[in-house]
Amino acid sequence: MARKTGDHGHRGHRRSGIAAAQTVAITLLTGIVVGVVVGYGLDRLLHTTPWVSAIGLFVGFGVALAAVFFETK
Secondary structure, X not given: OOOOOOOOOOXXXXXXXXXXXXXXXXXXXXXXXXXXXXXXXXXXXXXXXXXXXHHHHHHHHHHHHHHHHHHHO
């Protein structure tokens, strides 16, 4: 059987839909968790609870969105 033009096979550049969705989900979750953990650590250090944790949440989410954007571009 001939291979379709858009199909790059197992080692090609295109990923399956499930793999791409998993990558997006893990990237978003990781960015948010890292932002909150760094914010929580700074909150404990600076005694500013919960302000830096909240900022870390939004910064982590923004960085994760940017990473997903550049990954899927």
